[in-house]
Structures are given as structure tokens and as C-alpha cells.
Amino acid sequence: MNQEMINLKGLGVPEKELFSFVTHNDVESEKITAPRYSYWQSVFRVFFKKKINIIVLCLLGVIFLFAYVYPSLIEYDRYANLTDATAKHLMPVAALEKFGFHLSWILGSGASGEPTFDTIWVGSRISISLALICALINMTIGVLLGAVWGFSKKFDFFMMAVYNIIANVPYVLLISVLVLVLTASFWTMVFALTVTGWVGIAYFIRTQVIIIRDREYNLASRCLGTSIFRIALRNILPFMTSVIVTQAATEIPSYISYEVFLSYIGIGLSEMSLGKLIYEAESAMVTTGWQFEFWSPVAVASIITVVLYVVGQNLGDASDPRTHM
Amino acid sequence: MAKYLLKRLLFGLVSVVIVVAIVMVLIYSLLSRQLVFQQDDTYHKLNNNQKTMYAMRKWQEYGYLDYVTFQDYMNDLNRKGEVDDATREEAVAIGRKAEDDSELTAEYVKKFTETYESQGFEVVRLNAVTARRKLASGGQQQLFATRDRPLAQRLWGYFTSIVTIDTIHAIDDEIDIGPRELTFTTHDPVYGGEKFSPAIMGNGTKHKYLLYFDNQFPYIHQNLVTITLGTSYSVNQGKDVLETMTVSQGSYVTRPTLYPTGHSEESADDLHTATFLQGSREGNQVLANRFDDDYTNVVTEKAGMSKMGYSFVIGILATALAYLLGLPLGIFMARHKDGLVDKLGTIYIVFIIAVPSLAYIFLFKAVGGSFGLPTTFDMNSTSKLMYVLPIVSLALPTVANMMKWLRRYMIDQMNSDYVKFARSGGLNENEIFFKHIFKNAAIPIVHGIPSSVLFAMTGAIITERVYVVPGAGNLLTQAINFYDNSVIVGVTLFYALLSVVSIILGDILMATVDPRISFSDKAR
Numbered sequence: 001m002n003q004e005m006i007n008l009k010g011l012g013v014p015e016k017e018l019f020s021f022v023t024h025n026d027v028e029s030e031k032i033t034a035p036r037y038s039y040w041q042s043v044f045r046v047f048f049k050k051k052i053n054i055i056v057l058c059l060l061g062v063i064f065l066f067a068y069v070y071p072s073l074i075e076y077d078r079y080a081n082l083t084d085a086t087a088k089h090l091m092p093v094a095a096l097e098k099f100g101f102h103l104s105w106i107l108g109s110g111a112s113g114e115p116t117f118d119t120i121w122v123g124s125r126i127s128i129s130l131a132l133i134c135a136l137i138n139m140t141i142g143v144l145l146g147a148v149w150g151f152s153k154k155f156d157f158f159m160m161a162v163y164n165i166i167a168n169v170p171y172v173l174l175i176s177v178l179v180l181v182l183t184a185s186f187w188t189m190v191f192a193l194t195v196t197g198w199v200g201i202a203y204f205i206r207t208q209v210i211i212i213r214d215r216e217y218n219l220a221s222r223c224l225g226t227s228i229f230r231i232a233l234r235n236i237l238p239f240m241t242s243v244i245v246t247q248a249a250t251e252i253p254s255y256i257s258y259e260v261f262l263s264y265i266g267i268g269l270s271e272m273s274l275g276k277l278i279y280e281a282e283s284a285m286v287t288t289g290w291q292f293e294f295w296s297p298v299a300v301a302s303i304i305t306v307v308l309y310v311v312g313q314n315l316g317d318a319s320d321p322r323t324h325m
Numbered sequence: 326m327a328k329y330l331l332k333r334l335l336f337g338l339v340s341v342v343i344v345v346a347i348v349m350v351l352i353y354s355l356l357s358r359q360l361v362f363q364q365d366d367t368y369h370k371l372n373n374n375q376k377t378m379y380a381m382r383k384w385q386e387y388g389y390l391d392y393v394t395f396q397d398y399m400n401d402l403n404r405k406g407e408v409d410d411a412t413r414e415e416a417v418a419i420g421r422k423a424e425d426d427s428e429l430t431a432e433y434v435k436k437f438t439e440t441y442e443s444q445g446f447e448v449v450r451l452n453a454v455t456a457r458r459k460l461a462s463g464g465q466q467q468l469f470a471t472r473d474r475p476l477a478q479r480l481w482g483y484f485t486s487i488v489t490i491d492t493i494h495a496i497d498d499e500i501d502i503g504p505r506e507l508t509f510t511t512h513d514p515v516y517g518g519e520k521f522s523p524a525i526m527g528n529g530t531k532h533k534y535l536l537y538f539d540n541q542f543p544y545i546h547q548n549l550v551t552i553t554l555g556t557s558y559s560v561n562q563g564k565d566v567l568e569t570m571t572v573s574q575g576s577y578v579t580r581p582t583l584y585p586t587g588h589s590e591e592s593a594d595d596l597h598t599a600t601f602l603q604g605s606r607e608g609n610q611v612l613a614n615r616f617d618d619d620y621t622n623v624v625t626e627k628a629g630m631s632k633m634g635y636s637f638v639i640g641i642l643a644t645a646l647a648y649l650l651g652l653p654l655g656i657f658m659a660r661h662k663d664g665l666v667d668k669l670g671t672i673y674i675v676f677i678i679a680v681p682s683l684a685y686i687f688l689f690k691a692v693g694g695s696f697g698l699p700t701t702f703d704m705n706s707t708s709k710l711m712y713v714l715p716i717v718s719l720a721l722p723t724v725a726n727m728m729k730w731l732r733r734y735m736i737d738q739m740n741s742d743y744v745k746f747a748r749s750g751g752l753n754e755n756e757i758f759f760k761h762i763f764k765n766a767a768i769p770i771v772h773g774i775p776s777s778v779l780f781a782m783t784g785a786i787i788t789e790r791v792y793v794v795p796g797a798g799n800l801l802t803q804a805i806n807f808y809d810n811s812v813i814v815g816v817t818l819f820y821a822l823l824s825v826v827s828i829i830l831g832d833i834l835m836a837t838v839d840p841r842i843s844f845s846d847k848a849r
Contacts, residue, residue, distance in 0.1 A: 164340040168821040169347055172786075173813060176805050177351045180360065250678065257681035264683050265786060265802050278683065285687065298687065302680040309679035 039238070039321070047318035056314070059307050067124040074104065076122055078272070081113030088113045089290050107296045110281070116293055119277060120300050127274040128304065130189060131255035137194045139248055142201025143240075147232055149202055150209025159206070166199045176267045184270040193255060201247065208243050212236055242320035249312020253305035260301060274301045326836070326843070330829060337825035341818065346480055348817045352810050353479070358389055361808050373454045375463030381471060387558055387810055388474065393446070395419065395468040398437050408433075421453035421466050434468065441470035483814065489551045493529035496601050502618070505529030513537060515596045517583050533599040533620040546597065555815030559807040560800070566815030570797050575629025575704040584615035598624040629704040629795070633782050636789070636796035639712060640781025643719035647777075650720070651727025652770075658728060659735035659766075660758060670728055677725035686791050689718045702794045715792045719785055723777070727770070734766035741765075768842075772835045776827035783820060 047053055081087040087109055090098065095105040095115075104115035149159045178192040212218065218235055226235075262268055263275030264282075277297040284290035317323060361383060362368040371379050381392045396417055403413045416433040420426045426434060438448045449471060454464030474482075493505040505528055513522040515537075525536040532548035539546065554566040561569040577593035584596070599620040606613040612621045630638065658667040677685065694700045699711040738744065739762060747757050784798025801820075804812035836842045 161336075161340065164337070165343050165347070168340065168344045168817075168824055169351075170801060170817055170820060172801060173348065173805060173817065174351065176802075177355055181355050181357075253679045257683075260681040260683050261787065265790070266806065285691075294687075298681075298684045302684050305679040305681065306675065309675060313675075 037324075042321075042324040043315075043319045046323050047315060050314065053311070053314050056307055056310050059303075060311055063124070063304055063307060064128075066121045067128050071118070071122050071125055074118055076114075076118050078114045078119070079112055081109070084113050089284070089287075089293065091289060091292060108292045110293050111284070116296055119272065120274070120297050123272045123274045123277045123297065124300065124304060126186065126269065126271050127256050127259055127301070130186065130193075130259055130269075130273070131252050131308075133190055134193045134197065134255045135248060135251045137190070138197045138201055139244070139251065141194075141198040143205050143244060145198065146202035146205025147209055147236070149206040150213060151228065151232065156206070159202075163199055163203055166196050169196070171196070172262075172265070172267070175262060179267055184268065186269060186271055189259070189269055193258070201251070204247060205240070205244075208240060209236060212239050238321070242316050245319050246313060246316030249309055249316055252312065253309045256301060256305050256308075274304075330833065333829055333832075334825070337829065341821045341825060342480070342484070344821045345483070345814060345818055346476065348814055349476060349479055349483075352808075352813055353389060353474075354476075356808070358384060361387055363808075372463040373461055374451045374465055374467045377451060378467055378469075381469065387808070388479070390471055390473045391446075392469055392471040393441065395434065395437055398440075398470075399433065419466055419468055421455070423450060423452075437468070437470070441472075444472070446470035446472040483555075487553055489553060491527065491530045491532055491535060491549050491551065493527055495531040496529055496603075500603060502528060507535070514585065515583070528618075531600055533601075533618075534597045537597050539597060548598075554818055555811030555813075557804075557812045558809050560804050560809045560812050566800075566812050566819065569812075570633040570800065571631045572624060573627040573629055573631050573634075574795055575627045578626045578628050585617045586615055588615050593625040593627070594623045595626045596623060632784070632795060632797040632800065635702075635794055636784030636798060637782045639715050639719065639788075639794065639796065640784065641778065642712070643716045643723065644777045644781055646716060646720040647723035647727055651724040652731060652767075654724070655728040655731030656735065656758070656763060658732045659739070659762075662736065667732075670732075674725045674729045677722050678729075682722065683787055685722070686718045686787055689721065690714060690791060693717070700792065702792050704795060711792075715788050715794055718788050718792070731766060731770060734769060735762055738762045738765050768835060768839045771838050772831040775830035775834060776824070779823045779827045779830075783823065 087098065088111060090109040092106055092108045095108045096102075099105050099115075104118050107116040107120070110116050110119060145159075149155055174196060175192040178195070179188055182188040182191070213236070218231055221231055221235055256274065259269070259273055260275035260278055263273065263279045266279075268276050268279065274297055278294070278301070281294040281297065285294040358380075362380070365383075368376065368379060368383070378394075381390070384390050385392055399408070399413050399417050402408045403410065408416070412429065415427065416430050418427075419430055419434065423434075441448055447470065449467075449469055451467040453466040454461045456464075493507065496502065507525060507527050507530075509523070509525050511521060511523050512518045513520070513524040515524075516522055522538050523536075524534055524538070526533055527535050531551075534546075535549045536545070536547050538544055552565075552567055557564050557566065557569060564572070579591045579593050581589060582592040582594055582596065583589045600622045601620050602622040603619055605619055605621045606616060615621075629635075654666075654670060658664075658670045661667060690700050693714040698713050699706075699708065700714060702711050702715070744757060744762060747761055752760075782797065784794075784796040784800075786798045786802060788794070789796040789798040801813065801816045803809075804816060
């Protein structure tokens with residue numbers, strides 16, 4: 001053997017091309033040679049690959065800017081022009097002529113001579129805040145309870161009974177009673193919308209959990225002794241992310257719509273909100289020359305809800321790992 | 326299966342009872358009672374003790390509490406023969422303050438207090454309010470016992486009074502109305518007694534006609550069993566919720582009517598609906614000329630449909646339209662996924678889901694109005710065009726929902742093994758789509774049919790308000806605004822029953838369409 005090796009050296013083959021002994025390394029053998037995968041990075045990569053998402057996200061930014069920053073930059077007083085009869089119900093062109101060119105007047109003026117554009121954004125701030133807070137509370141309670149509901153069979157029986165009862169109490173009645181008992185303030189509305197609002201979400205999550213709960217990989221995981229808590233957190237939650245984001249995308253705009261609906265039937269907030277604005281301007285719709293007052297809050301409310309919905313839906317699509325390939 | 330469904334129905338009914346209990350707690354316990362008087366001018370005009378008494382009377386009518394005045398108690402004793410007229414007269418005159426009572430009065434007041442306190446009542450004595458030694462306005466002294474109705478009693482009372490069966494003792498036995506009996510006639514007197522038309526009539530019953538025929542669907546009618554969901558107090562005074570929903574509206578329809586006394590004239594009265602109203606003919610010459618007994622309370626016939634009728638016609642046509650449009654569109658979108666129709670359809674779906682419903686209903690109204698369609702509903706108009714916009718406004722959102730789900734279900738089914746198998750077996754795409762995929766995808770859609778049909782009856786709040794449709798959709802919000810508690814409870818019960826029944830019907834329908842679904846215990 002020795003003899004032969006020497007012979008090989010004599011052939012002038014470089015050392016590199018020869019076989020050599022490799023020592024086994026425990027640490028190295030654990031490493032997986034694959035491209036690095038980060039879940040959230042992939043989510044955003046997929047999300048931003050679509051050009052439309054960038055546009056919609058910019059729109060969302062503009063909406064938030066107008067709803068939260070713009071009202072604090074202007075001095076909004078609804079009744080500043082109350083005594084000026086010529087300032088009321090103006091079309092945009094007339095308002096711009098009267099008050100000079102300013103952003104506030106590009107949508108004309110309202111019933112008390114207030115700039116419609118400013119009113120809309122002051123109202124939007126309330127409506128958007130209401131939607132975001134309600135969605136946050138309802139989604140949190142709904143997802144947590146829904147997960148437990150899906151896992152525990154004993155709890156399921158009890159919760160189904162609760163669900164059947166709560167789903168049958170008229171929503172309108174419950175909210176109007178709460179608004180009458182407490183005051184028609186912002187936080188009352190939040191309470192009224194969340195006191196039973198989580199049930200629907202919890203039921204939805206329960207169904208999703210039941211679908212994944214008994215899949216083979218979870219069964220295997222349980223056989224290997226993983227705790228239920230870890231299964232829920234590590235095995236099921238990642239699966240649910242896209243479902244939860246999609247659900248949130250439908251929830252957030254739905255609260256804005258719901259607030260509009262409640263204001264319209266007379267159970268609204270006392271603060272100026274988009275719904276109240278639409279409700280108050282309803283009579284202006286049928287009067288020639290005043291339609292702008294009605295259609296502009298309707299249009300802004302629609303734009304806000306559509307943008308929120310589209311962003312949420314596409315984020316939901318992007319957070320589904322199956323789209324990351 | 327029957328056993329399982331029965332169990333489901335029972336569970337459903339239990340939850341309906343709990344729902345009614347919750348609603349009762351909400352409106353009777355949580356809401357301030359004072360709200361009832363918000364729009365009540367009489368209440369605001371009254372002063373002092375009189376105001377309190379008025380409030381008590383109203384609260385009893387609205388169902389909050391029971392109250393008995395000392396006077397009622399004494400009259401009751403008098404009627405039972407325990408005290409004579411003179412004693413009653415003397416005892417009723419209570420003093421301005423408790424100390425001023427005569428000995429006799431004090432004795433009966435004590436009895437009154439003991440009787441009612443033992444039943445859980447609270448006895449309240451309001452001393453006279455005086456201004457310069459004279460009685461102030463409404464300051465008369467008062468003595469009464471009052472008790473809040475407990476929830477259990479209220480629930481029990483409500484559910485036991487839902488179904489009433491008319492008997493010949495329905496009217497107070499003390500009222501003399503001649504022989505109490507049921508009579509069967511083959512010639513209904515309403516038609517002059519010459520035409521053959523069997524009817525069962527009663528004397529002593531609440532309704533005069535218990536069973537009769539007329540020319541309106543379903544031609545045979547009965548008044549023997551009456552369903553009472555809750556008698557309205559302010560929305561439609563004295564009428565039951567069901568009656569409010571089902572009675573015709575609009576202008577009167579007059580036709581020659583022959584009254585029991587033989588008097589004949591053009592009138593809208595429907596004599597078959599006559600109910601007893603004690604003493605109604607005394608001092609009312611018009612009624613005395615027409616009726617020979619006190620069954621004078623009749624419903625008038627009107628040209629329009631009932632609240633529920635309008636809601637149902639609009640709702641059911643909208644549902645039909647939604648299925649007719651939504652199913653083919655959904656199938657087409659799934660069939661040509663990522664095609665032009667699919668993309669346009671998706672935009673439409675996003676629009677309907679995201680935009681507030683109020684906004685697009687107004688949009689439809691504006692667009693429809695610019696095409697010259699009537700935008701407001703008029704009961705007296707014969708034009709069918711006024712139905713168009715409400716129906717379209719109701720149908721278009723449902724279409725979007727149908728498209729969304731059918732497309733989703735069909736695309737999910739398209740990757741199934743049985744589709745690949747069918748394709749490899751040589752079936753063409755149309756056969757695969759309609760015979761296999763559609764059948765499977767339609768199962769969840771089928772589940773929703775009973776509920777959309779049944780809930781067409783309850784009407785839609787916004788649509789009806791926007792187009793001024795006199796439908797049933799606004800009944801609940803109206804009742805809430807007027808604090809009409811029994812209507813709120815009645816409407817809630819009606820909705821809850823509909824929802825329980827529609828889910829069960831949906832399950833049955835689903836099991837009929839798909840033989841794989843079974844609700845019997847064996848298969849589970």
C-alpha cells in the first residue's frame with residue numbers, strides 16, 4: 001500500500017485532487033444547506049412583487065395622513081360660518097370663488113357653511129379609529145377563544161349553545177339598548193360592537209382549527225409528546241396566519257359600514273363620524289345643487305373601506321406560505 | 326333522522342326561550358323606565374302625585390310592574406260582598422296624612438298593607454301636596470301597592486299566552502249576552518243567508534266567526550286559535566305584532582255589505598273579523614244601526630298588501646333574481662378563471678363587500694332614477710315598475726355573495742381526484758363541470774335557500790327605508806324608537822323562531838340533495 005501511494009505522488013497529480021480523510025463533525029452535520037427562509041421577509045417580498053399593492057399602500061398612507069395628521073393642522077370649527085347665509089350649501093366652484101383657493105373648499109360647503117372636505121376627514125378619524133379598535137379587540141378575543149373552542153370538545157358543546165343564543169339576539173336591539181343605557185359616546189360604541197362581535201370570529205376560527213387539528217402531522221406531533229400549547233402555537237398558528245389576516249381584512253371595513261348603517265337608522269355616535277355625516281346629509285341628496293354634500297362622504301367612506309379591504313386581502317394572500325415558492 | 330331533528334328543534338326552542346329572556350332583561354331591567362315618557366306630553370303636563378300615578382298606570386300597560394290602588398282593593402272587597410257600599414265609601418276616603426285617617430279607614434289600610442306586602446308588593450302612601458293649605462295641582466293623596474314583575478313570571482306569562490283557544494267563556498261570565506253557544510250554519514249571514522257557505526259562529530267567544538269561507542286565499546279561515554306575540558302599545562296601538570305585520574294597508578276597498586240588522590251600504594268592513602267589544606253600541610248610533618250584538622270590532626279591508634306581504638314579495642323576487650344571476654355567473658367565473666369576466670366579477674365582489682351597503686343602495690337609487698324608474702314606493706299606484714329598484718338593490722349584493730362562494734367552492738373542487746378521473750375517462754369539460762363539479766359545489770349553497778326564503782318575510786331595513794316601502798323591515802327599529810316593549814319581544818321571538826327553523830330546514834335540504842350527508846345517529 002505504502003508503495004503505491006508513493007507511486008501516486010510520483011505521478012505529479014496535485015494534492016487537492018486526491019482523496020483525503022474527512023473527520024466527522026457533529027455541529028456541521030446538523031446544518032441544512034438550503035437558501036435561508038424567513039417567513040415575514042417572504043410575505044413582504046410576495047406582497048411588494050405586485051405593483052398594485054404599492055399603489056394601494058400609498059393610498060392607505062394618504063388616507064391615514066389625512067385622517068390623523070390633517071385635522072390637527074387645520075382649525076376646524078363646524079359653526080364658524082353659521083351666521084353667513086351665503087356660505088351654506090355651496091358647490092365646489094362657488095366655494096372656491098368665495099373663500100379663495102384652499103384645500104378645505106374643494107368639495108364645497110355644508111349645511112352650516114362648514115368646509116365639507118375638512119368635515120369628512122374629521123369624521124373619518126373617528127370612523128377609522130372605531131374600526132381599528134373594534135377589529136383589534138374582536139380579533140384578539142375571537143382568535144384566542146376560537147382556538148380553545150376548536151381544541152376542546154367539552155367546551156365546544158357549551159360554546160355552540162352560547163353561539164346559538166347570541167346569534168339570535170337582534171344586533172340592532174342590543175346596540176341600541178347599550179347606547180341608551182350608557183351614553184352615545186365613542187367608547188360605548190366600541191363596547192356595543194365588541195360585546196358580542198367576537199362570537200362570529202371565534203366561530204369562524206373554531207371551524208378552521210377543527211379542519212387542521214386532526215391532520216396527520218399534528219397527530220404525529222402529539223404522539224411524539226408535544227404539548228397542546230406548543231401544537232397550537234407552532235403547528236397551527238402559522239397555518240392560520242393567512243386566514244386571520246384575510247378575516248381582519250373583511251372585519252375592519254365592515255365596522256365602518258356598520259357604523260354608517262347604525263347612524264342611518266338613528267343609533268349613532270354623538271361625535272361627528274362618517275356615518276353621521278351621511279345621515280345628516282341625506283336630505284341634501286334630493287336637492288339639486290346640494291348633492292355634493294351627500295356623495296362626497298359616501299365616496300370617501302367607500303374609498304377608505306375598499307383600500308383597507310384590498311390591502312388586507314392581498315396581505316392575506318401573501319401571508320399564505322404556499323404563495324412563497 | 327327524525328329523532329335527531331326533533332332533538333335539534335327542541336334545543337333550538339330552548340335557545341329561543343333564553344333569547345327572549347335576554348331581550349326581556351335588556352329592555353325591562355337595563356333601560357331606564359323614564360324613557361317611556363320622552364315623547365309623552367300628558368306626562369310632562371301632570372304634577373306631583375298625579376304624575377306618579379300616571380307613570381304607574383303607564384308602566385303597568387308597558388308591562389314593567391303590577392300596581393293596585395287602595396280604591397281598587399276596596400271596590401274588589403265590595404264586589405265580593407265582604408263590605409257594603411257605605412263602608413266602602415267611608416273607608417276609601419283616606420286622609421291627607423296617615424295620621425288623619427278615620428278609624429275605619431286605618432283598619433282597612435292596615436288590611437290592604439298586610440295583604441299586599443305578603444305577596445311581595447311594596448305599599449306606597451303619597452301624602453297630599455299642599456300649597457297655602459290648599460291642595461296643589463295634582464296633589465291628591467294616594468295609596469297604592471306596587472311590585473315589579475319578576476323575570477320568571479314575565480317569561481312564563483308571555484309563553485303561556487302565546488296560543489289562545491277561543492271558547493264560549495272567553496267573554497267575562499258576568500256580562501249578559503244571552504245563551505252562550507256555538508252554532509253551525511250552512512248559509513253564512515254575511516252573504517245574505519242565500520248563498521251556500523258553511524260557517525261556525527259563536528256567542529260568548531271572542532270572535533264571532535270561528536270558521537268561515539270567503540273568496541280570498543286560502544278560502545277557508547279560522548279564528549279558533551289565535552297566536553299572540555305581543556300587543557303593541559305605541560307602534561300600532563292595541564294590535565298584536567303578527568296582526569301589525571299581516572294586516573292589509575292602503576286605501577279602503579268598499580263593496581256592498583249587509584250588516585246583521587239588515588242595514589246595507591257600501592263599506593270596507595270585513596264582518597268575518599268581528600270581535601267582541603263590550604258596550605260598544607251604547608251611545609254609538611252608527612254601530613247600533615248596523616249590529617244587533619256587541620261583536621262590532623271589525624277589521625277594514627284595504628287595497629294594499631300587508632307589511633309582511635310587501636317585504637315578502639320584494640324579498641322573494643330578489644332572492645330568485647339573485648340565484649338566477651349569481652349561479653351562472655359564479656360557474657362562468659370558475660370555468661374561465663383569470664378571464665375577463667372573472668376579473669370584472671372579482672372587482673364587483675370587492676366593491677359590494679367593502680363599500681358600505683348604504684352607499685351602494687343610494688348609488689343604485691340614483692342610477693335607477695336617472696333611467697326614469699320610480700324611486701319611491703306608492704301603495705296606491707298600480708305600476709309594477711316601483712318594485713324594480715328595491716328588488717334590484719336587494720338582489721345585487723346577494724348576487725356578489727353567491728358568485729364569491731360558488732366560484733370558491735368550484736375552484737376547490739376542480740383539483741379533486743374525481744375530476745381528474747372523469748377527465749381521464751374521456752368526459753368533456755361541460756359534462757365535468759355541470760354533472761360533477763357543480764353538483765358538489767352547490768351543496769353548501771343549497772343550505773342557504775330556506776333561510777333566504779324565510780328571511781324574505783322580515784324585510785330589509787335600509788332598502789325599505791330608502792325606497793319608502795311599507796314593509797316589515799322597520800318594525801324592530803320603530804319599536805325600539807317608541808319603547809314599545811312587547812313589540813320588541815314579539816319581533817325578536819319571530820326572528821329567532823325563523824332562524825332556528827331555517828337552519829334545520831337547510832340541513833334537511835342538504836341531506837336530501839347529498840345522500841352522503843346523514844344526520845342519523847348510526848352514521849355519526
